[in-house]
Amino acid sequence: MKQSNEDEPTCLYCGQPLGYGRRDRKFCCDSCRINYNNSRRAGYYSVQTRVISTLRRNYSLLQETMDSGEDSADLGDLVQMGFNPEISTACRKLNRGLEYRCFDIRYRRSASRIFRICHTKKH
Numbered sequence: 003m004k005q006s007n008e009d010e011p012t013c014l015y016c017g018q019p020l021g022y023g024r025r026d027r028k029f030c031c032d033s034c035r036i037n038y039n040n041s042r043r044a045g046y047y048s049v050q051t052r053v054i055s056t057l058r059r060n061y062s063l064l065q066e067t068m069d070s071g072e073d074s075a076d077l078g079d080l081v082q083m084g085f086n087p088e089i090s091t092a093c094r095k096l097n098r099g100l101e102y103r104c105f106d107i108r109y110r111r112s113a114s115r116i117f118r119i120c121h122t123k124k125h
C-alpha cells in the first residue's frame with residue numbers, strides 16, 4: 003500500500019516512509035538494511051549459479067564429444083542436448099576467427115559447428 007506522497011523517501015526494503023528527517027537514509031531500520039543486502043547478494047549468487055551450471059553442462063557435452071573420439075560436433079545437435087554457445091569462460095581472437103574456452107577445453111565455432119575441441123595443454 004502506497005500512502006506516502008512521492009517526495010517522501012521510503013525504505014528500499016519494506017517501502018515504509020522514512021520521514022523527512024535525513025535525506026541520506028535508505029532504510030527504516032538495521033534489519034531492513036541487512037535483509038536488503040542479503041537479498042541482493044542472493045540475486046548475484048543465483049546469476050552465478052546459473053552461469054556455472056551452464057558451463058558445467060557445456061563442459062560435459064564437449065568432454066563427451068571428445069570421449070567419443072570426435073573433435074567436432076554439430077552445433078544444433080549440441081544445443082538440443084543443452085549446450086549454450088553464449089556461455090564460455092574465455093574467448094580470444096586468432097588469425098582466423100575466435101577460440102573459445104570452457105575451463106580447460108578449447109574449441110572453435112562456426113555458425114553450424116563446434117570444432118577443434120581439445121584440452122588446453124597442461125603447464
Ligand SMILES: [Zn+2]
Pocket residue numbers: 013014015016017018029030031034
Ligand atoms: Zn524498512
